[in-house]
Every structure is written in structure tokens, then in C-alpha cells.
Amino acid sequence: MTDLSDERAAKRDAIRKARNSTKPTVPADQVLALLDADLARIQTAIDTLPTPRPTD
Numbered sequence: 001m002t003d004l005s006d007e008r009a010a011k012r013d014a015i016r017k018a019r020n021s022t023k024p025t026v027p028a029d030q031v032l033a034l035l036d037a038d039l040a041r042i043q044t045a046i047d048t049l050p051t052p053r054p055t056d
Contacts, residue, residue, distance in 0.1 A: 011038070 011034050018026045 014026045014034065015031055018028070018031050
């Protein structure tokens with residue numbers, strides 16, 4: 001769990017640095033890659049959820 005927390009903190013820090021700087025130290029393509037990876041992970045989690053049953 002610590003690894004995930006550290007990873008999330010690093011991502012937040014990278015995005016914060018990019019937002020607060022007119023000359024970002026983190027290239028936009030790197031920030032977009034982080035966001036794409038997060039989106040892929042979220043989509044995978046959604047895809048593994050069971051299909052809801054009808055509530056008839």
C-alpha cells in the first residue's frame with residue numbers, strides 16, 4: 001500500500017509543479033502519460049466489476 005501512496009504523491013507533486021510554473025520542470029507529455037496510465041488502471045478496474053443483475 002505504501003508503494004501506491006508514494007506513487008500517487010509523486011504524481012500529485014508532478015502535476016502541481018506543472019500547474020504552478022510558466023516553465024514546467026515536468027514536460028506536458030510526461031504529465032499526460034501519467035494521466036493516461038491512471039485512466040487505463042481505472043478502466044481495467046471498471047471492466048473487472050461484475051455485471052449488475054436486473055432488479056425485476
